[in-house]
């Protein structure tokens with residue numbers, strides 16, 4: 001049994017020598033008490049629904065059935081969530097033991113960074129990520145950085161060239177000053193130095209060096225072309241004249257710093273890691289398969305150049321923020337007893353731009369702090385695309401075999417023999433999409449194609465090949481990224497996620513089918529929390545519309561406060577909110593952040609998930625194409641300011657906002673209507689409508705930002721009058737339908 005397994009794992013770690021240790025979460029009896037009482041409450045609610053069903057012809061029979069179906073679904077979904085959360089495990093590493101034993105035998109690490117669009121992902125962000133990686137506390141000859149640019153932008157290439165120059169000063173500076181915020185932008189925004197400090201002049205010189213570089217990149221982008229004398233500095237610029245009309249797919253590979261090169265040595269004797277730029281052309285005849293395609297191309301290219309047995313994948317905005325995270329990851333891979341079972345080590349994705357009360361619930365705190373250790377307890381966390389260390393062999397498609405421990409050293413990379421230009425020429429062909437024609441890339445090898453959450457499906461496949469994975473959450477955040485900062489960005493991002501997960505559920509990779517007998521049932525259910533996100537749109541819409549409309553029509557859908565049946569409803573509602581609030585507060589969120597999170601759940605469920613649901617169905621019947629809407633990493637100045645001040649951003653006329661606004665208006669309308677009836681019929685009638693009032697009232701309350709944005713704001717982020725009118729029209733139509 002799992003319990004035994006865990007106990008013996010901890011035992012083993014105690015025996016000294018192990019590089020990591022596993023500890024089980026505390027407080028499990030409480031969890032069981034919670035689960036049993038919740039189940040009891042749910043059953044009573046269902047019993048009430050069955051026993052009090054209106055007879056045929058009676059008012060509200062359909063509404064009743066919809067409520068019953070919804071509550072069944074919520075119960076089922078709660079059960080899935082609980083099954084993931086009941087047995088979390090937490091991991092600890094012993095990096096001193098690692099250094100002690102393996103310092104001279106550390107494996108090569110290849111870092112893959114993806115960027116795709118120089119406008120919504122400005123190159124300065126991507127190169128800050130590159131620079132943060134270069135500042136890792138790791139032997140430079142064993143570290144290589146690859147930047148994939150799906151935008152194929154000459155400006156990104158230029159920025160990387162600048163960065164590889166700047167790195168020669170930045171990396172030694174980081175060592176000398178023991179810099180912890182390894183991305184220069186973050187470092188200079190977070191730390192300051194006193195004029196009396198002996199390091200003052202060095203510090204300010206470095207700051208100026210960075211600001212100048214930033215300025216040059218910015219100016220070049222504004223100008224729209226690269227100056228002649230800059231172009232003369234690197235022959236790489238000449239490649240941007242390639243013709244896109246060619247029959248074959250084309251790619252560019254440029255080695256900007258060659259790790260074995262002596263010139264790469266800076267004044268103080270610091271060698272720099274290898275830095276490689278790769279771009280794949282957009283070609284009408286070939287699908288470039290978005291990020292998965294980019295990562296697969298990098299796998300092939302890097303195999304020829306550095307061939308590190310460990311790979312770290314990062315999004316362009318995800319800076320390294322902890323000099324030790326490579327070593328943490330290695331503690332899992334290199335542990336003598338159990339290391340060979342692990343395919344990947346996932347770190348949490350943390351964000352550097354979350355505001356005080358986390359307006360859009362973008363920190364993903366609860367998912368990462370509660371769910372992920374739970375997945376880990378069931379055999380392995382999921383792979384979420386960024387901040388994850390992989391074994392190259394596992395990404396390439398290798399099956400787990402108890403007997404074969406993977407050699408960490410990897411084959412000798414070719415860079416030792418071939419010249420840079422030969423390597424570039426050879427790897428260029430490997431980077432193209434035409435190279436993948438009639439191969440297993442995207443199917444059995446590398447990241448999987450055809451899904452907007454390529455990471456999830458790839459991780460699932462790795463686990464189904466017998467590998468374990470680990471979730472590791474160090475005290476100091478290992479990585480810091482940029483969370484979306486406007487409501488529509490968040491909703492679109494979640495639409496992509498929900499859609500991807502739901503597609504997996506409906507495909508042959510459905511965790512229950514594909515994972516059957518390959519991974520634990522608990523882990524299969526774990527994947528389903530997300531796979532079924534999209535489906536939640538329907539029950540949620542039922543719950544936010546029907547009881548309120550029924551309130552208006554004096555149809556009671558819940559037991560009266562004076563009835564016995566009121567107890568299970570009150571109990572389940574109170575318990576689930578108390579537990580969720582407790583979780584949030586426990587993980588350091590504020591009360592207001594929790595409230596904001598509840599609102600975001602409502603918004604995601606009624607818009608992102610709905611659109612994801614519909615789009616997935618359309619795609620299933622062949623009416624829609626696969627897309628990957630990239631999340632912008634920047635917003636305009638005004639809306640950024642509103643974000644900083646915690647003001648919700650609407651602004652555009654998105655159909656998503658019409659739905660949000662319509663739900664809010666409908667509930668306001670019903671609440672007013674309900675109150676009117678109480679005034680007419682007296683407070684006595686309140687009893688049997690109490691829960692409906694509570695629900696409708698909470699919906700009005702939580703939607704306050706929408707009313708504010710429709711009626712009391714006139715900045716550019718308010719709700720356009722068109723959207724408000726449309727939503728009112730929707731409410732009127734809904735009202736007339738309901739009286740038919």
Ligand SMILES: O=c1ccn([C@@H]2O[C@H](COP(=O)(O)OP(=O)(O)O[C@H]3O[C@H](CO)[C@@H](O)[C@H](O)[C@H]3O)[C@@H](O)[C@H]2O)c(=O)[nH]1
Pocket residue numbers: 114115116117121148150289290291294314315316317349384385386452453454455493496497500628629630631632
């Ligand atoms: O055609 C593309 C599209 C995207 N990207 C890159 O993929 C990364 C992730 O894209 P982003 O729009 O930032 O997605 P997020 O929703 O923020 O990312 C989460 O979700 C994705 C899956 O939906 C994962 O790939 C990411 O790692 C994970 O952080 C970025 O670096 C992009 O530059 C490409 O390289 N090529």
Ligand SMILES: [Mn+2]
Pocket residue numbers: 315317481482631
């Ligand atoms: Mn992102």
